Each structure stands twice: as structure tokens, then as C-alpha cells.
Amino acid sequence: MEITDQERWARVKGRLRAEVGDDVYSSWFTRMDLEGVDKDTVRLSVPTRFLKSWVQSHYGDRVLNCWRAEEDKIQRIELTVRSAVLRSNTSKPAANGAAPACETRTAKPGADEPRQMTLHSAATNDALGGSPLDARLTFENFLIGRSNTLAHAAAKQVAVARRGDSVMFNPLYIHAGVGLGKTHLLHAVTWAGNAGGERKVLYLTAEKFMYGFVSALKTHTALAFKEALRGIDVLVIDDLQFLQGRNIQAEFCHTLNALIDAGRQVVIAADRPPTDLENLDDRVRSRLAGGLVVEMGPLGEELRLEILKARIAAARSHHESFEVPDEVVEFIAKSVTHNGRDLEGALNRLLAHSKLTGQPVTLEMAEREVRDLIRPQEPKRVKIEDIQRVVARQYNVSRSDLLSSRRTANVVRPRQVAMYLAKTLTLRSLPEIGRRFGGRDHTTVLHAVRKIEGLVGTDSSLADEIELLKRQLQE
Structure with missing residues (x-):
């Protein structure tokens, strides 16, 4: 039986995930869709120009090779930027328009926000240089379930606050997988926050933030760019995992600190928790983790x-x-x-x-x-923090012992076991694992992995302990 193009695309994505790892795959490929296959050309689409440019320049050959492994007649990959399906005009609310892709409902007649307030909200965000807003993505159109109750309540609290009110949690950091509603909440915060006319709420994607900063540097208006951002009452940043570049990250960190220290609200969304944003500086991740971090789970x-x-x-x-x-x-x-x-x-x-x-x-x-x-249930994703916690409990040491410089026998062996499990159960690189274990060099991690691999083959009791730890982590 001949497989369909979509089934072949599923296999290609599986190859890509295996080659680049879960983190890179989730950052750059989860929002890539197959539009069609025409003779020797595969047509793929992504939602933004930034994604298109990045994938073409960094992964174009790899995507083509994965396709050719499944279908050798493929000679070319055509990547385009897709437009939203049934997208409403962003200058007016869709009173009874199409519900968006996730966690939405048809807006009720006589919605709470009148048309004039919605127009004002859109005009305010546009005037501030914000990313486009979808008028369908409001709190009224957001469906609430067990997986998103806390995120919705926190976002609503931010949206209804008034200028001068004390900030309850700052920053508000919402993380979730693709298509679970985090962007919907950020749009809703922006619509509701700007509707009253009292506060200035700016919604930016990470791509837009990067573009704005680079453009300001090129035109020698960086100071004006910084002052404009720091004059915002509520800064809303989407897809933070795409933030790239040391200078851009430093500017984001300065902006984040300036807004929080001034009592202004910051709302951020990403596809993973702050501790897993490997490309961000430690200072930024620490600041993000210091606010309210809320996960939106799978849809029930x-x-x-x-x-x-x-x-x-x-x-x-x-x-x-x-x-x-x-x-x-x-x-x-x-x-x-x-x-x-x-x-x-x-x-x-x-x-x-x-x-x-x-x-x-x-x-x-x-x-x-x-x-x-209809996809099979994905295996549980094991985190290095979970490995450290479970290993520390198994060997009756503390997690801080594993991260410390102590070299006593009762600490060295558990640390080596934890590094071995981190290498075998996660897709983290040796340098990343070393950094998570107190900033150790990658050669230290490699030595630990080889040491445990050698002992497992000769020490049956250690092999049993390793298997027990693996089961505990994967349950």
C-alpha cells in the first residue's frame, strides 16, 4: 500500500527530530507544515519570515536530505510564509467570526468590549510598533479547562490591573507546547490592557524585538528604541525561545530589569520553562524564574x-x-x-x-x-533536574552535593551516575550537562559517562541500580 505525502512528511519529521534533537526541533520545526509535493519539489510553509530565513540558512540542506532519504526523486525544497486561515481583519473584533486554532469559542453577541475600545486597543499597539494582533484572540473567546485555569487567571489579573496598582507577580512567564493557547492569552492581555486607554500595553514577538533592536543599531536610534520600550506599562513578549544573539539578549535583560525595577508589568510566553532556555544568559533565566512561572498542560x-x-x-x-x-x-x-x-x-x-x-x-x-x-503518546521527557533529584534521593546525598566541588567517594559515584543518566536519557550535549552540574567541563562529563558504562558491564548491582533509576524517571 502506497503511503501518503502526509505520512511521508511524518517520517521526515521523525528523522529531523532524531538528527537535531528535541530542543532544536521544537524551536524551529514544530510549526512547519507540508503544503504539497509537486514532482521533484516539496512545498513547506512556516508562520513567519524569520522562521523561513533561519530554516533556509541553517537547516535547508538537512531538510532536503531527510526528504531524499524517504523519496529519492525530491530535488528541491520550497519554503513559504503562510497566511492565517479565515483570519479576521485586525482592525475590528470578530463578533461571530471563526474561532482560532486552540481553546477558543465563538464570541457572544454583545461582547463586553465595544468596537470603539477594540479599535483603540489595536491602534495603541500599532502606534507603539507592536506585532500584529488577531481580533479573535480575546478573553471572551478563550475556553478554560483544568490545563489552563491558572494561566488564564494570572493573565486576566494582569489585564484588568490599573496604572499604579501593585504588581502581584512579575514577570508572568507562561510556557506550553505548540497549539495550547499561550499566544491567545498574550493577545487577550494586550487587547484588554489597551482597551481602557489608561495603560500602554505592547505585544512583541521575539522576532519583532530582534528586528527592532537591529534596525535601531543600523539607524543609530538605539537610545530612542530603549527609551520607548522602557516607557511601556505592560510589555508582552511571545516566543522567547527564538531570542538569539548576545547583544540582543543583553538588551532584553536590561529592558526586563528596568521595567521590573520600575514596577512595570512584563508578560512572557515560550515553549519551555526558563531553566530549559539554553540559549539565554543565566542572568535572564534567573530573572524569569523569579516571577510566576505557569505551565499550560495538554488539552483534556x-x-x-x-x-x-x-x-x-x-x-x-x-x-x-x-x-x-x-x-x-x-x-x-x-x-x-x-x-x-x-x-x-x-x-x-x-x-x-x-x-x-x-x-x-x-x-x-x-x-x-x-x-x-492520530499520534502515539509521546514518552515522558526527562529533565536533568529530575535526574539530579532522583539520584540524590537514591544515594542519600543532597542535590547541592552533586553540583558542588566535593570529591569524596559518597558524592563522586552518585554524580557520575547522574551525568551518565543525563547523557543517556536526554538529548543535552556534554557541555550543557557539565554546565548543569556546577559548571563542569565537558571532558569531566565524558569521563563519568565512560566510567559508568564500563562498570555497568561488570557490576551487576550497579546495573540494577541504574535500571531502577531509569524506571523511576520514565514513569
Whole structure:
């Protein structure tokens, strides 16, 4: 049976993940979609020009080689920047428009924010040089479930605060995987914060921040750029994991410190917690971790069901004849579990099939159309901090002992075991592991790994201990 292009694309992504590692893959490839395959050319798309430029210059050959490993006739990769599907005009709210990809509902008639306030909010953000806002991404359109309750409450608290109010948690740092609603919350904070006209709220992607800083350096307006940012009441930064460059990171750190010290609010979103942002300076990560760090977890089945119902209702406002049986909705909610964008993708396929073929949506058709979106449960991602904690408990030492310079026998062996597990259970490089263990050199880590590898083959009791620790970490 011949595999489909989407199935082949899934294999290519698997090869890419194996070659570049989880961190690089999640930063640069999770938002890359397959648009089609035309003879010897593969057409891929990404959401921003920055991603397109970065992937083309740093990973273009690697993506092509992974495709050729699956299909040797492929000779060229064509990368484009895609536009949002059914995107509303950002200058006005979508009262009954299409719900966005994740955790949204159709806006209710008579929404709390009148049109004039929304126009003012958009104009304020644009005047400040902010990134574009999507008028659908408001608090009214955000669906709340167990996985996002705290993040929503914290974001709402920031949005409704008034100038002069004491800042409860600063910075507010929200992290989540792709398509779980963090960008929605940041847009909502910006819309609501600017609506009152009292505060200046600026929404920037990391790409926009970098572009603004580099442009200011080129035009010799860096001082004006810094002063403009530090005059903001609430600074909202999205996709912080993309922040690159030592000078840019230093400027971000200075801006962050200046705003927080002045009692201004900072809200940040990224795809991982601050401690896992390996490309950021230690000072920045420490400052970020000192605020309120909130994780938005995977979507529960009930929340996925609500999202699907809201998305179907939004689609019916454009296509009145679009009907999806309850059994199909329940099947998708149970089967498509990865994120909200996959849910929207599943419904888009059903809508396209129904409109183009004129056939009603059935369970059999749904099973066929969304099969590549049904992904196996990913194994638990092991963190170095978890390894250090579990090993310290097993050998009755403290985590600080593992990170210290002590070289007594009761500390050296557990430290070597922890380094060995960090190398075998994570995708971290030797220098990264060394830095996590008190700033040690990569050669120290390599020695520890080789030492434990040699002992495991001859010492059965140590081998049993290693297996026990692995099970504890992967459960």
C-alpha cells in the first residue's frame, strides 16, 4: 500500500527530530507544515519570515536530505510564509467570526468590549510598533479547562490591573507546547490592557524585538528604541525561545530589569520553562524564574470537545450546510490529542471534503481523513533536574552535593551516575550537562559517562541500580 505525502512528511519529521534533537526541533520545526509535493519539489510553509530565513540558512540542506532519504526523486525544497486561515481583519473584533486554532469559542453577541475600545486597543499597539494582533484572540473567546485555569487567571489579573496598582507577580512567564493557547492569552492581555486607554500595553514577538533592536543599531536610534520600550506599562513578549544573539539578549535583560525595577508589568510566553532556555544568559533565566512561572498542560478530552464544538459553530457561520455528527466529534476529541491546531486541522479536512465532494461527514470518512493526526503518546521527557533529584534521593546525598566541588567517594559515584543518566536519557550535549552540574567541563562529563558504562558491564548491582533509576524517571 502506497503511503501518503502526509505520512511521508511524518517520517521526515521523525528523522529531523532524531538528527537535531528535541530542543532544536521544537524551536524551529514544530510549526512547519507540508503544503504539497509537486514532482521533484516539496512545498513547506512556516508562520513567519524569520522562521523561513533561519530554516533556509541553517537547516535547508538537512531538510532536503531527510526528504531524499524517504523519496529519492525530491530535488528541491520550497519554503513559504503562510497566511492565517479565515483570519479576521485586525482592525475590528470578530463578533461571530471563526474561532482560532486552540481553546477558543465563538464570541457572544454583545461582547463586553465595544468596537470603539477594540479599535483603540489595536491602534495603541500599532502606534507603539507592536506585532500584529488577531481580533479573535480575546478573553471572551478563550475556553478554560483544568490545563489552563491558572494561566488564564494570572493573565486576566494582569489585564484588568490599573496604572499604579501593585504588581502581584512579575514577570508572568507562561510556557506550553505548540497549539495550547499561550499566544491567545498574550493577545487577550494586550487587547484588554489597551482597551481602557489608561495603560500602554505592547505585544512583541521575539522576532519583532530582534528586528527592532537591529534596525535601531543600523539607524543609530538605539537610545530612542530603549527609551520607548522602557516607557511601556505592560510589555508582552511571545516566543522567547527564538531570542538569539548576545547583544540582543543583553538588551532584553536590561529592558526586563528596568521595567521590573520600575514596577512595570512584563508578560512572557515560550515553549519551555526558563531553566530549559539554553540559549539565554543565566542572568535572564534567573530573572524569569523569579516571577510566576505557569505551565499550560495538554488539552483534556472535555476541553478538546468544547473546542471542536466552538470551531464547528464558527464554521457554520460561513458554511450553513456543514454538519458534523456527534459520534464524529467525539471520535476526533478522543483521537486527536496533541494540540488545538491539530483539532482545527481535522475539522478543516472534514469541511473541505464535505464541500468539495458534496458528501456528508461520516465516521468512516473522518477516520480516513484524520489518520495522520492520530499520534502515539509521546514518552515522558526527562529533565536533568529530575535526574539530579532522583539520584540524590537514591544515594542519600543532597542535590547541592552533586553540583558542588566535593570529591569524596559518597558524592563522586552518585554524580557520575547522574551525568551518565543525563547523557543517556536526554538529548543535552556534554557541555550543557557539565554546565548543569556546577559548571563542569565537558571532558569531566565524558569521563563519568565512560566510567559508568564500563562498570555497568561488570557490576551487576550497579546495573540494577541504574535500571531502577531509569524506571523511576520514565514513569
